[in-house]
Amino acid sequence: MIEAVGLTKRYGKTLAVDNLSFSVPSGRVTGFLGPNGAGKSTTMRMILGLDTPTGGTALIDGKRYRDLQQPLRTVGALLDAKWVHPNRSARAHLQWLARSNRLPAKRVDEVLEIVGLTSVAGKRAGGFSLGMSQRLGIAAALLGDPQVLLFDEPVNGLDPEGILWIRKFMHRLAEEGRTVFVSSHLLSEMALTAQELVVIGRGKLISQSSTEDFVTQATExxxxxxxxxxxxxxxxxxxxxxxxxxxxxxxxxxxxxxxxxxxxxxxxxxxxxxxxxxxGSLEEAFMQLTGDSVEYHTEIAEPGVPATLTTAGK
Amino acid sequence: MTTLLATERIKLFTTRSPWWSIVAALGLTIGFAGLVALNHSEGRPLQVEHSQFGIQFGLVVVLVMAALAVTTEYRFSTIRATFQAVPNRSAVLVAKTAVVAVLAAVIGEIAAFGSWTVTRVIAGGPEMAIATGADVRMVAGVGLVYALAAVIAVAVGTLVRQSAGAISILLIWPLLVENLVQLIPGAGPHIHDWMPFVNAERFLNPPEFTTPPIGPWGSLAYLAGVAAALFAAAMVAVNRRDA
Amino acid sequence: MTLLAVERMKLFSTRSPWWCSLIALALTVGFGALMAGTANTETPLTVAATQFGYTFGLVVIMVMAALAITTEYRFGTIRATFLAVPNRGKALLAKTAVVAILAGVLGELAAFGSWGIGKLIKPASDLALNTPYEWRAVAGVGLVYAVAAVIAVAVGVLVRHSAGAIALLLVYVQLVENLVSLIPRIGNDIHRWMPFTMSAKFITGDPDVTLRNINEGPPLADAGLSPWPALLYFAGFAVVMMVIALAVANRRDA
Structure with a gap:
């Protein structure tokens, strides 16, 4: 169970997260949906104690992250698959993480097996493809067999096979009774993955409901x-x-x-x-809901060749 | 070539590090000259060379800036975008080196004349006038030394491709290695005579200070030779290597 | 203890500490060998003269120590570290301790290696470690390296960028402290109280050898304190830097 109460983050003049309150129940996959730049990553980083909120709190099972003893046993997180030293092997990366929370060394081999990286465990992580890096990140999140899991845009840049694998994987984790909180900017992806949805735009809460309700409500x-x-x-x-x-x-x-x-x-x-x-398509509905809350609008060009592409060479 | 030069100029000035470097180089050199001038004792009038005590600060900043101009391209893989846009790698390297060297020279001249002006304003006497050819060399020559140092740094950056490594080499070499070699009994002082940055310093020294084996302009030519050799090595490496 | 083990694993599962250790040892011991090989009756090999190269090791160690932390910021592993160990002070102190211990060990290896190779090449020279001065000149190198490593880690935490931290450290140690003495009147007094002048004083300091030839060892440091208080002063500077670094790291977003 994750609980955000009045979470606020201000960078200078920009209000990245604005008085955000929501809760993430256990036993379900909860999607964290919002356009790019809506404040999803910042919120996740505040939940994980990496960034200090300007106001409000985020609690995991009633505790702040920085108060957890051996936090990897309670919370697993994949925020950025590239947070690995490129010259360290996948196994070495997991070994130091395991050691830091007094997890048995054999757990490293177990999680490598779960994500299917056993055969490349000794290779340097810098040479991994995005899909492999993503799997390594998930292995790290699973190390402490935590009840709460956070994933930030886990399917970004993955091939269809990888997307399917992650989707099934999250369902399995939720079926085991865990709290799974996964962010995305793609509603269609979330409609397939998440049972609950927390939707934000420009740092503000737009809605929290079941995915089904959100979809019927949103698509008239x-x-x-x-x-x-x-x-x-x-x-x-x-x-x-x-x-x-x-x-x-x-x-x-x-x-x-x-x-x-x-x-x-x-x-x-x-x-x-x-x-x-x-x-109405899901994307349209999502656009409608978050329409004024997209940070950078793009002008959609008139039919025909957009003017900007034809000026080169003139 | 003018297009390439313009491209490299845009690339350099649209990142933050050259701006930081300009501020640091000028602040340190001119600031140090101010410190020296403010604290000088009345009995001993300051000479032109005393205004240039801080010039080495600017030199190391230029070395770091010039190395970063290349290594950050490798760090962020923009070097691939560069070579995609301009497949003639030699031309790219020449253009980049030229832009960085010109900037270094400008920094050098501003630093040197700025230091001289500050010293003159605070504690100037008749001795502070730039009167002799040696005086001109000591002040106006700084830009030349900075430009050649920038060429060396770009070359080393190109060869090493890593910020940390390139900067370590470029700072440890002139500040430490060149000094320590003269301690080697027997051969030390002779090796010391042929160290590139020792020659840079000799070019900028007042005539009575050192008796270099090849004279100040010979020292500068020697420094230029070292820069050219390193640049040629970088050129070969860039053309043979996968980007 | 657990955290020390973690930081040890992290440090040694990347390549740069191995390279830096190798380079530090090769440069210092190599320079020691060079000095021993070229020594003659005019400039005899002394205990101090075997340690000419210790500054090579010092700067390389500082680069290694700074990289140990800046690469964590560069690759984002600092966030993985803070996720696993949310007590940032503990995590960073453990890293500092591991890096400082490594620096200390390398310092002793470099110093005794240089001294040993001198003995090997010039067995006839008087290289016995008799006086406290001679002991400090050799065995003291490890202490200086360890403290210097703490300073470098602190600067690395504050700056977070490899290039910036390395440039700052090297320019400060090799240039700023020296050029300061060029300022008329006050320059020498400032120089006497600068931290690396103090560390040099600990290695090269009097009272035992004050009138020695320039070729008999690293230049004498004109510091405001005698050797052991000078080391304490140097260590105190490192502690202050570290406290600032920890305070900043705790307040900053990771």
Whole structure:
């Protein structure tokens, strides 16, 4: 169980994390979702005692990280797979970590086996691919057989096989009753991995709910209606109190399905040219929710070749 | 080549280390000159050479800056981007060296004339005038020495490719090795005569101070020769090595 | 004890300490051999003269000690360290202790190696360790290296960048302390109280040999204290640096 209470981090004038409170239950995979730069990593670092919060606290099973005795036995974390000395072997890296928390040396071989790195354990970590580094990071997190696990963007840059492996792995850890807290900026990935979601944008909490609730809530289903007689249709729909959005020659109706709208049109004698259900994508929903909270907006170019790509060489 | 020079100039000045180096080099040299001038006793008027006591501070800063200009490219792998953009590696190295050397020379001139000015303002007498050819050499020559030192540092940085290693070599060599060799009984002083930074110092020394075997300008030429040899070695290495 | 073992494992599972140890020993003992080989009747080999190269070892040791901590920042392993051992003071002190012990051992090896090779090459010279001065000149090297390593680790913690820490340490030790004495009137008085002048005093200091030839050993240090208090002063400086470094590391985001 991880608990954040009023967590705040300020760097000079920027408020990276703003009065953030949430809790991460055990026995489930909890996703920590937000666009890049939303403050996910900073929050995780504060939970782990690496960064000192400007305000608020983060507790793990009721204790601050820096008060834990032999913390690797309570919490395992993978924040950055590259936090390994490149000239140290994978085994040597795990050995010093194990020793620091008085874990038996044979545990090193066990975790190497779990993540499938036994055959390259003696190789220098600097030569590892991203996927292998990620596995080494997970091995380090598992060393103390901890009940609480934190992963920061663990699937970033992995191939599909690696992504699938990590996803299954997290489910297994949660099924064993552990607390699994995993951050990502990809909603589609989280929809498959996490059962609970903590969503933040610009350092602020946007929602905490089950993934299912978040998805149904976030993705509204609409129906697009095109007709040469929009005015009578609009007034008829208006009487029913559903929300309507104008889109040129069409209306986008939410809160009513195709069948009901078709029957209504028939009763009113309105000719329809199109009646089609629209399903919002998860990404759109996520964008909608966190829309004003993305730190750096990109201008999406007009159709055709973006101007910036054609100026070179002129 | 002008494009390459501009590229290297942009690369150098868009990172922080050259700015730090400029501030450190000028602050240390001119600041030290100020300290010397403020504390001089009335009985002994300061000469031109006394204003240049701190010049070695700037020299080591230039060595570090010039080495970092290359080693950070290796550290952050931007060297690959550089060679991708300009496959002619010799041209890249020449351009980078030129830009760093010119900056070093400018730092040197500002440091030397700045030190001289500060000393003159605080404690200047008639002895502080730059009157003789030797006086000109002692002050204006600093830029030349800094530029050649920068070439040596870029070459060593290119050969070693690691900040820590390159800086250690570049600082331990002039500050320690060149001094200690003269202790070797018999051959020591003769080896000492042919050490590159000893020659740099001799070029900047007042005439009455040392009697170098080859004279001040000979010393400078010798330093330039060492720089050229190291630069050639770096050139060969860069072209033969995988980036 | 556990933490000491951890830091020992960390230090020796990378390459730079091995390289630095090798270079430190090769330079000091090699220079000792050079001095012994070229000694003649005009400049006879003395105990002090075998130790000319100790500054080589000193600077290499300081580079190694600084790298031991700056590479942790460079590769992010400092965060792994602080995750495993959240008490940062303990973790950093353990590292400092391990590095200082290694430095001390290397210092003794370098000093007695240089002395031994002198004996080997010039068996006829008078290299017996009789006076306290001669003992300090040889056996004292390890103590100086150990304290210097503490200073280097502290600077490494404060600066966090290899290049910056190394440049600062080398320029300070080899340049600043020397150039200071060029300042008229006050320069010499400042110089007498600078930490590495004190460490040199411990190695080369009087009262035993005051009028010796320049070729008979590393230059005499003009320090404000006699040898043993000078070492204490040097150690005190290291402690102050370390306390500042620990305070900063505790307050800073890792």
């Amino acid at each position: 289903n609409t129906v697009r209606v095109r007709s040469p007689q929009l005015a009578p249709l609009r007034s008829a729909l208006g009487k029913l109190g559903v929300s309507i959005r104008d889109e040129g020659e069409a209306l986008v109706v939410s809160g009513m399905d195709c069948a009901d709208i078709g029957e209504l049109a028939a009763r009113e004698g309105v000719v329809l040219h199109e009646l089609s259900p629209q399903r």
